[in-house]
Amino acid sequence: MSTPAPGRVPDDTRLRRWRLVLGSAADPALGELTGAEDNAVDKALGALYDSPSGAGRSGSDRAGSLSGSAPRVARWLGDIRTYFPSTVVEVMQRDAVERLDLTSLLLEPELMEAVEPDVHLVGTLLSLNGVIPEHTKATARMVVSKVVKQIEERIASRTVAAVSGALNRATRTSRPKPRDIDFDRTIRKNLANYLPEQRTIIAERLVGYGRRAQAVHRDVILAIDQSGSMASSVVYSSVFGAVLASMRSLRTSLVVFDTEIVDLTEKLADPVDVLFGTQLGGGTYINRAIAYCQTLITRPADSVFFLISDLYEGGVREEMLRRINAMKEAGVQVVVLLALSDDGAPSYDRENAAALAALGVPAFACTPDRFPELLAEALDRGDLRHWGAEPR
Structure with a gap:
């Protein structure tokens, strides 16, 4: 193949793009897609613009259909954020709301009563937060509130008991x-x-x-990655943050980040407000978030820092590792959670996880039911390396 003229798109690139636009209705002459990423992109496009049976495809007019399953929709939203720039993601989300059945599934009260809200559904709603019409946000808030209440009932008492026990031992x-x-x-x-x-x-x-019931014994900082794959972790972390903030013996801070940083500590009295203050998606600058959290630490020996992230860093990796090591050397108990959810083994940057382990900072996933135990051990300044690198 001859070298294309400057500024001209190579022929194989143009064919690939047409194949992705047309989907499986494309002429065989365009060839088949190769590579896992191209096939994943085609699948994400097909979920929105292709009908499941293949009917209705003609030329570039891909007929839309997407399952109403909240977990599937949540995975799809995560996929499009992985493979498309934010401006395209915004268009595809609006297309999903307008063209498909998502609006009626997620925003109609009578249908919502027939759907069992769960953490995946909350993640989906939060992902669509920017495009949900104003008059439907009350319905979305109702659903999020119900799930938050369920999570609080599940974890609040165990968390308070575990934290109180750890702090009592400390005093x-x-x-x-x-x-x-x-x-x-x-x-x-x-x-x-x-x-x-x-x-x-x-x-x-x-x-x-010791009788220091009104004293603040520990500072807890939760830094939560808002990337799409972390949706369930954002939901659980926000509820845990609210529970911890209700305890006078702790000073709890909650920070969410992508390429920007938002300190939601003042909203911790209501975890629903916290969740609607997040914006799932976008890039990830972990280093910048850690730099901000360092400014919140005034008592290193009495501080526990939770970084909840899949560790896919879009910023300066070496600086991120230096900052975490500096925290640890200063006496901060640093805990890195690859996920705080029930979703099983997470996808994460194994190179960064290995680098953290080399610094003595293990990275592992944790289920919400085990988090109170982990938190108590962290407050006790225990050695967390035995938790390992797999979900607990």
């Missing part, structure tokens, strides 16, 4: 006042001093809790 004293004695632990510590003839235990060592 335990061996010289407690009488009203602060932990009798159960005191007895256990002094079993060797049992006097059978007296049927009593000599409490040579008392165990109790």
Whole structure:
């Protein structure tokens, strides 16, 4: 093939583009798509512009159909953000809302009552937040509120119990006042001093809790990646953030980021407000987000920093690693979660995860049910490396 003139698109590129535009209705002369990415792009286009049976395809007029399944729609939204620039994503989302059945599925109250809202559906609604008509946002908020309430019922009490236990252990004293004695632990510590003839235990060592109920014991910073693949993690993290913010013994900050950074700490009283303050999609500058979070840390030895991200960095990778290492060296307990969801093994940047592990900062996925346990261990400043690199 001859070299194309300057400024002219190569013939094979033009054929590839026409094949993607026309879909499977394309003339065989255009050839077949090769490579996983081209096929993924074609699949994403087909989900929006092709009918499942293939009927109605003629020329470039791809007839639209997309399943009403919320998880499938959520995956599709994640795919188009992966393979198309943000301006094209915006057009495709509007096409999905206007051309297909998404509006009636997601925004009509009578149909919404027949659909069981779940975290995937919330992620989809948040992804479409920018194109949802104003008069339908109340319906969207109703759905998000229902899911948030379900998540809170699932995790709130366990989280509060785990955090309280960890902080109580941190403030335990061996010289407690009488009203602060932990009798159960005191007895256990002094079993060797049992006097059978007296049927009593000599409490040579008392165990109790310090009375600092109103003090802030730990600072917790949650930095959440807003990229499309992290939708479920954004939902769960926001609810956890609200639960933690309700505890006076913690100072909780919540930051969401893509290429921009938004501090949503002031909205933590209402996790629904937090979620509608996010904007799923876009690029990912983890380094910039970490730089901002460093400004929030005033007590490194009493701080826990959670970075919740798939680690696909669009910024300066080396600087990101240096900042995380600097946090760790300063005494901050750094935890990197590749996902905080029930979705199974996540896709993530394995090179960056390995680099973090080399710094002594393991990266792993965590289910919401296990997060209270993880949080307690982090507040106890435990060694988290045994959690491994797979979902827990």
